[in-house]
Amino acid sequence: MLQDIPTPTLREARACVLETERLTLRKPTLADVKAIARLANDRRIAENTRRLPHPYTQDDAIDFVRALGAGGRETVFLIENNHTPIGMVGIDWRKPDGIDWREETAAELGYWLGVDHWGQGFGTEAARAVIDYFFEEFDLDQLIAGARVVNPSSRNILEKCGFQWSGVELHRFEALGSSSPVDAFRLSRGVWASLKSWNSSKRRES
Numbered sequence: 001m002l003q004d005i006p007t008p009t010l011r012e013a014r015a016c017v018l019e020t021e022r023l024t025l026r027k028p029t030l031a032d033v034k035a036i037a038r039l040a041n042d043r044r045i046a047e048n049t050r051r052l053p054h055p056y057t058q059d060d061a062i063d064f065v066r067a068l069g070a071g072g073r074e075t076v077f078l079i080e081n082n083h084t085p086i087g088m089v090g091i092d093w094r095k096p097d098g099i100d101w102r103e104e105t106a107a108e109l110g111y112w113l114g115v116d117h118w119g120q121g122f123g124t125e126a127a128r129a130v131i132d133y134f135f136e137e138f139d140l141d142q143l144i145a146g147a148r149v150v151n152p153s154s155r156n157i158l159e160k161c162g163f164q165w166s167g168v169e170l171h172r173f174e175a176l177g178s179s180s181p182v183d184a185f186r187l188s189r190g191v192w193a194s195l196k197s198w199n200s201s202k203r204r205e206s
């Protein structure tokens with residue numbers, strides 16, 4: 001449970017760099033705020049992410065990066081392709097709506113990409129890296145995620161990563177100024193481990 005995750009572990013998590021075939025995932029710094037604001041300032045992103053305001057200014061990016069540095073309970077990675085920032089992916093350790101941490105052991109995956117970078121598989125590649133990192137580094141049993149019911153590409157990413165649909169919930173979206181129905185998903189450690197071993201046996205065969 002969240003209260004059982006030792007703070008040093010969260011601190012180490014914030015310093016970690018993940019590499020995939022095409023992407024580098026690293027901690028965002030104040031040097032990145034211009035790029036973050038430029039990427040995030042798009043209604044198509046804000047309307048699909050719960051807490052991103054719209055318009056999204058450089059001051060919003062500064063506040064966000066400072067909050068991370070001050071020990072906010074999020075593990076966030078800036079996604080880079082060829083040394084260029086393209087979006088963000090992370091794990092939110094706060095108690096999500098409708099989840100009781102005393103009964104559920106979960107953290108929430110979230111991601112967004114600058115619109116120019118959509119449709120090239122980067123979302124799936126970044127999500128997979130953080131999912132592997134989560135199950136390899138933390139002793140938690142499941143990861144949760146949500147996609148607005150009008151967001152098929154995010155739903156597709158979650159399903160490709162093994163998430164299973166668990167119901168529809170209403171969540172508030174800051175940029176909408178209202179609540180919207182969200183497909184809720186869960187990925188258990190067992191399903192993740194099975195998919196990993198199935199994928200590696202397929203790779204050995206080919």
Ligand SMILES: CC(C)(COP(=O)(O)OP(=O)(O)OC[C@H]1O[C@@H](n2cnc3c(N)ncnc32)[C@H](O)[C@@H]1OP(=O)(O)O)[C@@H](O)C(=O)NCCC(=O)NCCS
Nearest residue numbers: 045048111112113118119120121122123124152153154156
């Ligand atoms: C969701 C988001 C990250 C997707 O990024 P992406 O890099 O374009 O995604 P990918 O290319 O890895 O995968 C998207 C999948 O959805 C599919 N897809 C895209 N549009 C679709 C549609 N309208 N209907 C069905 N499937 C769709 C793509 O074909 C792809 O699947 P495939 O690889 O099997 O072909 C990006 O659109 C985004 O940042 N959206 C705004 C923020 C957001 O929605 N965040 C998620 C909420 S937490």
